[in-house]
Amino acid sequence: MDPKIALMERAKEMEVEFIHLQFTDILGVMKNVAITIEQLEKALNNEIMFDGSSIDGFVRIEESDMYLRPDLSTFVVLPWTNYPREARLICDIYKADETPFEGCPRNTLKKVLKEAADMGYIMNVGPECEFFLFHTDEKGQPSLETHDNAGYFDLAPIDLGGNARKDMTMTLKEMGFEIEASHHEVAPGQHEIDFKYADALTTADNIMTFKMVVRLIAQRHGLHATFMPKPKFGVSGSGMHINMSLETLDGKNAFYDEGDEMKLSQVAYHFLGGVMEHAKGFTAITNPTVNSYKRLVPGYEAPILIAWSASNRSPLIRIPAKKENSTRIELRSPDPSANPYLALAAILKAGLDGIKNKIDPPTPVTSNVYHMEEQEMKEKGIEYLPGNIYEAVQFLSQDEVIKEALGEHTYEKFVDAVLYEWTEYSRYVSQWELDRYLRKF
Amino acid sequence: MNSYSILVADSSETSRKKLCELLTIKGYKLFQATDGAGAIRISRSIFPDLVIMDVNLWGIQAYEAGRVIEEDRLSTVLFITNHASKGFYEKLQVMNVYAYIMKPIQQEQLHQTVEFTIRNARKIRSLEKKVAILEHSLESRKKIDRAKGILMEKFKIPEDEAYNILRKQSMDHCISMDKMAEKIITINK
Numbered sequence: 268m269d270p271k272i273a274l275m276e277r278a279k280e281m282e283v284e285f286i287h288l289q290f291t292d293i294l295g296v297m298k299n300v301a302i303t304i305e306q307l308e309k310a311l312n313n314e315i316m317f318d319g320s321s322i323d324g325f326v327r328i329e330e331s332d333m334y335l336r337p338d339l340s341t342f343v344v345l346p347w348t349n350y351p352r353e354a355r356l357i358c359d360i361y362k363a364d365e366t367p368f369e370g371c372p373r374n375t376l377k378k379v380l381k382e383a384a385d386m387g388y389i390m391n392v393g394p395e396c397e398f399f400l401f402h403t404d405e406k407g408q409p410s411l412e413t414h415d416n417a418g419y420f421d422l423a424p425i426d427l428g429g430n431a432r433k434d435m436t437m438t439l440k441e442m443g444f445e446i447e448a449s450h451h452e453v454a455p456g457q458h459e460i461d462f463k464y465a466d467a468l469t470t471a472d473n474i475m476t477f478k479m480v481v482r483l484i485a486q487r488h489g490l491h492a493t494f495m496p497k498p499k500f501g502v503s504g505s506g507m508h509i510n511m512s513l514e515t516l517d518g519k520n521a522f523y524d525e526g527d528e529m530k531l532s533q534v535a536y537h538f539l540g541g542v543m544e545h546a547k548g549f550t551a552i553t554n555p556t557v558n559s560y561k562r563l564v565p566g567y568e569a570p571i572l573i574a575w576s577a578s579n580r581s582p583l584i585r586i587p588a589k590k591e592n593s594t595r596i597e598l599r600s601p602d603p604s605a606n607p608y609l610a611l612a613a614i615l616k617a618g619l620d621g622i623k624n625k626i627d628p629p630t631p632v633t634s635n636v637y638h639m640e641e642q643e644m645k646e647k648g649i650e651y652l653p654g655n656i657y658e659a660v661q662f663l664s665q666d667e668v669i670k671e672a673l674g675e676h677t678y679e680k681f682v683d684a685v686l687y688e689w690t691e692y693s694r695y696v697s698q699w700e701l702d703r704y705l706r707k708f
Numbered sequence: 709m710n711s712y713s714i715l716v717a718d719s720s721e722t723s724r725k726k727l728c729e730l731l732t733i734k735g736y737k738l739f740q741a742t743d744g745a746g747a748i749r750i751s752r753s754i755f756p757d758l759v760i761m762d763v764n765l766w767g768i769q770a771y772e773a774g775r776v777i778e779e780d781r782l783s784t785v786l787f788i789t790n791h792a793s794k795g796f797y798e799k800l801q802v803m804n805v806y807a808y809i810m811k812p813i814q815q816e817q818l819h820q821t822v823e824f825t826i827r828n829a830r831k832i833r834s835l836e837k838k839v840a841i842l843e844h845s846l847e848s849r850k851k852i853d854r855a856k857g858i859l860m861e862k863f864k865i866p867e868d869e870a871y872n873i874l875r876k877q878s879m880d881h882c883i884s885m886d887k888m889a890e891k892i893i894t895i896n897k
């Protein structure tokens with residue numbers, strides 16, 4: 268049967284009334300166009316249009332007509348909707364002339380995945396996504412409170428966060444996710460839910476879906492979920508570690524080599540070398556907010572130095588102690604404010620560059636890099652990750668490989684948006700300054 | 709006199725206090741929330757018999773919060789409004805009990821509506837439970853009959869013997885008969 272007709276029948280069978288056509292903007296925010304079931308056929312024929320100029324980081328007015336092309340494999344009924352039932356489809360954005368729009372992050376990732384496929388590789392990714400659950404204040408605004416409204420009205424020492432997380436896990440399962448782990452994290456109110464690895468595109472879609480589900484279910488529990496990288500000074504921030512490996516087209520793990528001391532193949536070493544080579548360049552993409560860099564500070568299990576290690580958890584890259592098919596490398600710097608499509612595109616591009624140019628990684632570190640002396644670091648040639656988003660953008664602008672992965676349009680719009688934010692932030696007089704200088708001078 | 713637990717969710721302090729005062733007279737156990745999310749949090753922790761909710765609640769909208777509370781079976785919601793517009797009645801239709809309280813609040817009306825809503829909600833809940841049980845047993849009966857049919861045809865045995873096999877098997881495997889029937893049906897598909 269025609270897959271379009273099959274999908275329409277399924278939607279009708281499940282009594283779906285509304286369909287959300289979802290896509291992600293350059294800054295990683297999910298957007299959606301909601302249509303009724305009657306318009307589904309039109310949507311499946313790629314005829315749904317929207318005004319691209321009204322969305323951040325898209326286009327100028329004169330070229331604003333954009334078309335949504337639903338990816339049929341992403342059809343899911345949203346389990347928390349009862350009556351009317353709602354479903355979603357993730358879409359690619361196309362221009363009026365039927366070519367992929369270069370400002371659509373999903374197209375950007377697809378382009379790099381194609382490059383990998385041409386070299387004979389499929390990228391597999393498993394993310395570890397952390398987030399905070401906060402309470403609202405008495406006016407219903409999100410607060411930094413993790414316990415009840417200062418104990419004023421709320422009562423009973425019930426683990427509201429834990430219950431919400433359980434509900435999120437159940438909902439994600441109903442939507443076809445395979446949940447590998449779900450647990451409380453280091454900081455009060457901080458949680459982590461890990462789901463099974465998949466190819467890079469599916470994983471990027473899953474990360475967007477995951478964020479939507481977490482926020483929504485949190486709300487149904489009277490809680491506010493945030494993926495802000497560092498919401499509270501003095502406690503651990505939220506990261507989004509990326510576990511990745513390459514698979515050959517015949518289904519073998521290209522990172523595994525039994526003969527090697529660390530069981531890593533030459534391809535894995537070169538990939539690793541490429542990722543480290545471009546780490547400074549892609550940090551603006553994997554850590555795109557002003558706040559991201561407040562997480563990348565010493566003392567909270569977040570990386571600050573560009574180094575790798577087999578077991579130690581302090582450097583940028585770790586090789587987890589699982590072997591054979593699950594051989595992979597774990598990049599520890601990305602945070603959940605990153606646009607997953609662009610982040611994976613940039614990281615993969617860096618790795619592919621390493622394979623193409625046979626870049627060897629530096630020697631691994633074995634000690635805790637937090638305790639390393641400046642002198643030792645200099646000798647080993649270990650460098651710091653960018654210290655703020657401004658610095659990161661400077662490094663990005665010098666990295667032609669990562670810029671190529673993003674494409675000109677996305678690169679320019681991204682840098683514009685980030686620098687605008689940086690300027691605003693730099694001009695703002697913060698409480699910290701007031702506390703520091705108001706009386707002193 | 710039943711001592712029901714009631715959550716009063718109203719962002720206006722005056723109105724919240726007034727409501728609590730009037731309800732205390734009847735000896736109810738009272739809890740208070742000032743915003744939509746707070747109302748959900750308290751409902752999830754104590755499962756009150758009733759949530760009285762002002763439609764102009766801060767934060768998450770009252771109708772949204774009310775729907776979550778009833779959908780997740782945390783409690784029953786009774787709205788208070790000072791202006792019942794046309795949209796209001798439509799929203800009321802999807803709630804457990806079709807009742808509301810009009811501002812300014814009158815003591816008699818409040819007491820009566822609270823009692824009415826809680827009692828009706830309990831009746832509805834117990835009927836729902838009964839229906840669910842009946843539906844389940846009807847469903848199992850169908851499955852058992854089908855599994856019996858399969859066994860009868862396969863082994864060429866009479867009905868009571870097929871039933872005995874089914875019962876023996878489910879006892880041996882420590883599962884209910886409908887679960888065993890389900891297994892037999894899926895294996896023979």
